[in-house]
Amino acid sequence: MSHTVLVCDDAIFMRTMINDILAQAGFEVVGEAETGTQAVEKYRQLKPDLVTMDIVMPEMGGIDAVREIVKHDPDAKILMCSAMGQQALVVEAIQAGAKDFVVKPFQPSRVLEAVQRVLG
Amino acid sequence: MDLSQYAELFLAESREHLSACNQLLLEWERRPSSPEPVSGIFRAVHTVKGMAATMGYGRVADLAHRMENLLDHLRRSGKPPAGDVLQLLFRATDTLEKAVGLAVTGRERDLDVSALAAELDRAVPKQPTTPSSAAPASLPAAALAAAAPGAGRLVHVTIRPEAPLKGGRAMLVIRKAQSLGTVLRIQPPPQAFESEEFDGGLAFELDTNVAPADIEAALRTVGDVERVSVGGGGGGGGGDEALAPAESVAAGGRSRHIRVDLRRLDTLMDLIGELVTARGRLNEVAARWVGQDPTIDDIAIQVSRLSVELQSEIIQARMTPVWQVFDRFPRLVRDVARQLDKQVVFRVEGKEIELDRAILDELGDPLVHLLRNAVDHGIEPPAERKRHKKNPEGQIVLAAVRERNTVAISIADDGRGIDRVKILHKAKREGVVGPHVEVLSDDQLLRVLARPGFSTADAVTAVSGRGVGIDVVMTRLRALGGSIEIRTEPGKGTAFVLRLPVTLAIVRALIAAVGQERYALPLTYVAETVEFGTTAITTMEGRDAIVLRDRVVPLVDLRKLLGTNGGAQAPPPRRPIIVLEMGERRSGIVVDGMLSQQEIVVKGFDAPRGTLPVFSGATIMGDGVPALILDAAGLV
Numbered sequence: 001m002s003h004t005v006l007v008c009d010d011a012i013f014m015r016t017m018i019n020d021i022l023a024q025a026g027f028e029v030v031g032e033a034e035t036g037t038q039a040v041e042k043y044r045q046l047k048p049d050l051v052t053m054d055i056v057m058p059e060m061g062g063i064d065a066v067r068e069i070v071k072h073d074p075d076a077k078i079l080m081c082s083a084m085g086q087q088a089l090v091v092e093a094i095q096a097g098a099k100d101f102v103v104k105p106f107q108p109s110r111v112l113e114a115v116q117r118v119l120g
Numbered sequence: 121m122d123l124s125q126y127a128e129l130f131l132a133e134s135r136e137h138l139s140a141c142n143q144l145l146l147e148w149e150r151r152p153s154s155p156e157p158v159s160g161i162f163r164a165v166h167t168v169k170g171m172a173a174t175m176g177y178g179r180v181a182d183l184a185h186r187m188e189n190l191l192d193h194l195r196r197s198g199k200p201p202a203g204d205v206l207q208l209l210f211r212a213t214d215t216l217e218k219a220v221g222l223a224v225t226g227r228e229r230d231l232d233v234s235a236l237a238a239e240l241d242r243a244v245p246k247q248p249t250t251p252s253s254a255a256p257a258s259l260p261a262a263a264l265a266a267a268a269p270g271a272g273r274l275v276h277v278t279i280r281p282e283a284p285l286k287g288g289r290a291m292l293v294i295r296k297a298q299s300l301g302t303v304l305r306i307q308p309p310p311q312a313f314e315s316e317e318f319d320g321g322l323a324f325e326l327d328t329n330v331a332p333a334d335i336e337a338a339l340r341t342v343g344d345v346e347r348v349s350v351g352g353g354g355g356g357g358g359g360d361e362a363l364a365p366a367e368s369v370a371a372g373g374r375s376r377h378i379r380v381d382l383r384r385l386d387t388l389m390d391l392i393g394e395l396v397t398a399r400g401r402l403n404e405v406a407a408r409w410v411g412q413d414p415t416i417d418d419i420a421i422q423v424s425r426l427s428v429e430l431q432s433e434i435i436q437a438r439m440t441p442v443w444q445v446f447d448r449f450p451r452l453v454r455d456v457a458r459q460l461d462k463q464v465v466f467r468v469e470g471k472e473i474e475l476d477r478a479i480l481d482e483l484g485d486p487l488v489h490l491l492r493n494a495v496d497h498g499i500e501p502p503a504e505r506k507r508h509k510k511n512p513e514g515q516i517v518l519a520a521v522r523e524r525n526t527v528a529i530s531i532a533d534d535g536r537g538i539d540r541v542k543i544l545h546k547a548k549r550e551g552v553v554g555p556h557v558e559v560l561s562d563d564q565l566l567r568v569l570a571r572p573g574f575s576t577a578d579a580v581t582a583v584s585g586r587g588v589g590i591d592v593v594m595t596r597l598r599a600l601g602g603s604i605e606i607r608t609e610p611g612k613g614t615a616f617v618l619r620l621p622v623t624l625a626i627v628r629a630l631i632a633a634v635g636q637e638r639y640a641l642p643l644t645y646v647a648e649t650v651e652f653g654t655t656a657i658t659t660m661e662g663r664d665a666i667v668l669r670d671r672v673v674p675l676v677d678l679r680k681l682l683g684t685n686g687g688a689q690a691p692p693p694r695r696p697i698i699v700l701e702m703g704e705r706r707s708g709i710v711v712d713g714m715l716s717q718q719e720i721v722v723k724g725f726d727a728p729r730g731t732l733p734v735f736s737g738a739t740i741m742g743d744g745v746p747a748l749i750l751d752a753a754g755l756v
Contacts, residue, residue, distance in 0.1 A: 010163070010167060013174075014170060056167070057163070082288070083170050084285070087287040090287070100342075104173050
């Protein structure tokens with residue numbers, strides 16, 4: 001069975017692209033979230049195998065969302081989507097419980113490598 | 121990976137974010153001590169940066185990055201921004217928008233942003249390059265310090281030099297090591313990972329039973345690890361990795377939205393249009409055959425019902441809230457007001473009202489025109505307003521309201537109003553109205569203003585020499601099947617009301633006949649019908665007219681206007697009059713007969729030169745014969 005993914009990013013553009021990259025590799029994107037709050041909610045609802053999480057989002061940022069999700073599910077497999085210049089934030093996200101990160105601009109191969117690492 | 125397929129999405133979404141940027145900058149300008157706007161602006165610019173980098177638009181990403189740096193600094197400082205910094209951000213947002221547009225068309229290099237980039241960089245105060253002092257909260261630093269030295273193996277790890285965000289990778293190495301045992305004496309201290317200067321080399325002691333080869337293998341799974349060396353000896357056993365079970369997920373939580381190319385919707389609309397035409401033909405055939413087999417009637421009725429539902433669904437799918445166009449206006453009004461040293465409070469109402477996308481797209485320019493006019497010609501300078509005991513801050517309200525089949529959009533200012541007397545003189549001089557006219561009605565005033573090239577600059581204000589351009593606005597509105605109205609009161613202000621059909625594609629129309637020919641009149645503007653001969657005919661300014669409930673309605677005989685008898689020599693004795701109404705204006709169209717009311721599919725119509733300006737399009741009737749659609753605005 002294919003792995004299920006929750007894609008969290010406030011930009012439709014980014015969600016579409018991640019969606020396409022993952023779908024082409026045989027993953028099943030089961031939900032999308034535009035804010036940290038939505039991400040936490042949908043994670044509880046959908047229990048996806050993997051979450052891709054943008055760091056900068058309105059309402060609740062990605063790092064706080066990671067904390068919330070990990071609080072309820074310490075095994076949550078969360079892949080941070082970061083950008084150059086976000087070193088400190090990425091470190092913080094990993095300390096909060098994120099399992100790996102990719103850096104924009106996304107190269108499909110690197111995204112898939114990271115996904116494989118996270119899924120073990 | 122083919123990125124071109126994402127270009128449109130990139131453009132649309134970047135524009136949305138930049139529009140949000142503008143809104144937030146305005147808000148920040150109004151409330152400089154509020155912390156929310158800067159966070160929102162930062163997020164918007166950050167998002168554009170990420171998207172642009174992904175698309176490979178280096179210049180856009182670079183400009184966004186520099187803006188982001190400045191915004192990040194402002195966000196952290198928590199201080200209100202200086203005026204010139206705000207102006208810089210406004211300009212940078214404009215340039216970014218331009219850069220986005222150019223990038224998508226492959227002309228990213230046409231824009232030189234180096235000066236702006238330098239300016240943005242200068243606005244960020246230099247900071248010492250020491251790593252951030254913020255201590256990571258959740259790292260068990262206390263545990264590290266308390267542990268006995270030399271308890272474990274010494275591990276050296278080097279992150280690949282080309283890896284991005286090496287500090288994040290190093291942190292993942294530490295996390296992985298922690299899953300194998302106890303990690304001590306991390307060098308450099310983990311705070312250093314947060315710095316962009318971190319070079320990718322780290323070392324730590326790992327107290328574990330795991331064999332060196334397994335440690336190395338485990339740490340390499342982190343990714344971007346170039347080299348791992350594990351010193352010391354002893355220990356055995358292997359780490360185990362748990363695999364996550366793939367659980368099935370209920371379909372209930374899936375996203376309910378998909379994105380559809382607008383051209384798809386257009387095509388769908390065209391097809392539905394043809395379906396509606398075919399339905400009309402089916403109905404006609406069914407009416408003839410119903411004697412032989414009554415079930416044909418049932419089928420025809422069912423097809424009718426289904427196509428009506430299909431139609432309304434597809435029209436619904438084309439509907440777009442007006443904020444998609446309105447959202448850029450606060451910035452526009454602000455800029456024009458600044459330029460002219462006016463003080464203006466701008467309000468938008470009814471943002472959520474929906475219009476057909478095709479209409480909304482055409483509406484931007486006319487609204488820009490009218491808003492510019494409102495600031496330029498409507499609102500008085502603060503000193504003048506004070507003299508007249510008005511609030512020095514003028515008000516402009518842009519409002520959208522749904523009225524049955526139409527949407528009314530009004531632009532109202534509380535400025536000086538239009539001076540009818542001055543306009544009247546000018547109108548008489550130019551022969552727009554007769555010399556005996558003493559007061560211009562709103563309607564006449566509009567006609568004067570709408571004369572091509574008519575400028576109020578010398579008649580009403582001396583602010584600028586630009587023409588009002590109402591003629592441009594009117595032409596555009598008529599092409600959309602809409603109308604415009606004006607209300608103005610000296611000293612109190614001016615309001616323009618634009619009325620537009622909710623959708624362009626399919627309209628209900630009255631089918632009228634001239635001889636054997638058929639013409640369609642959109643019902644939106646049909647007020648009523650009366651029979652010729654039941655009311656007295658008078659003349660008004662040399663034209664036939666009827667008096668309808670104390671109002672004179674001028675008549676237009678379609679036979680005379682079109683110069684056709686439609687293949688029938690003499691008109692029938694009792695001819696119907698269709699009264700059209702557009703705002704305050706009315707007109708009675710005399711036709712030979714009224715055939716039916718039906719939905720027609722409006723097709724664009726390239727009129728040959730010299731065609732009377734009274735047709736807005738054409739349609740195909742149920743029997744496959746084309747008919748022309750009369751333009752109400754051209755007849756009243």
